[in-house]
Amino acid sequence: xxxxxxxxxxxxxxxxxxxxxxxxxxxxxxxxxxxxxxxxxxxxxxxxxxxxxxxxxxxxxxxxxxxxxxxxxxxxxxxxxxxxxxxxxxxxxxxxxxxxxxxxxxxxxxxxxxxxxxxxxxxxxxxxxxxxxxxxxxxxxxxxxxxxxxxxxxxxxxxxxxxxxxxxxxxxxxxxxxxxxxxxxxxxxxxxxxxxxxxx
Numbered sequence: 001x002x003x004x005x006x007x008x009x010x011x012x013x014x015x016x017x018x019x020x021x022x023x024x025x026x027x028x029x030x031x032x033x034x035x036x037x038x039x040x041x042x043x044x045x046x047x048x049x050x051x052x053x054x055x056x057x058x059x060x061x062x063x064x065x066x067x068x069x070x071x072x073x074x075x076x077x078x079x080x081x082x083x084x085x086x087x088x089x090x091x092x093x094x095x096x097x098x099x100x101x102x103x104x105x106x107x108x109x110x111x112x113x114x115x116x117x118x119x120x121x122x123x124x125x126x127x128x129x130x131x132x133x134x135x136x137x138x139x140x141x142x143x144x145x146x147x148x149x150x151x152x153x154x155x156x157x158x159x160x161x162x163x164x165x166x167x168x169x170x171x172x173x174x175x176x177x178x179x180x181x182x183x184x185x186x187x188x189x190x191x192x193x194x195x196x197x198x199x200x
Contacts, residue, residue, distance in 0.1 A: 081100065082176055095123075103138045106188055107195070
């Protein structure tokens with residue numbers, strides 16, 4: 001999930017398009033009338049507001065929005081919790097996602113059995129031999145999540161205090177981690193070690 005930091009006008013345009021011609025004309029006429037009855041400082045303020053308004057409504061702003069959308073899809077993955085849906089993204093996971101990938105029970109078991117590389121030393125295993133419910137990161141991901149299987153469903157509630165510096169995972173972060181775990185399973189079934197960084 002990517003977030004775009006933009007002004008309200010750009011967000012409104014992304015959500016609902018631009019103003020029609022009649023509305024634009026009315027706003028221009030209102031601004032021109034207001035500019036005739038105020039001081040020089042007021043006129044300067046109106047001109048600045050008018051130019052900002054025009055920027056939002058011109059073709060360049062639409063181009064800008066398209067560029068933002070394409071850039072967010074093509075940027076290098078940031079070091080944050082995000083869904084990693086390809087082999088390449090799993091291989092190039094940043095330290096934050098490495099932590100959550102390595103909390104996947106199957107990945108963790110293979111890592112502890114030394115059949116997976118574990119990101120060539122860039123992953124810091126601070127939780128020793130723990131797996132599944134005994135592993136802190138796994139418990140954090142499944143806390144409050146309903147898991148539906150073919151014949152049953154389950155719900156886990158793990159109530160423990162967070163260590164200093166940790167923050168609660170949002171439901172969206174848990175979803176991204178869970179979906180990444182599902183991709184891990186796909187590549188594990190193909191015996192791809194996506195955690196190997198060094199080709200030796």
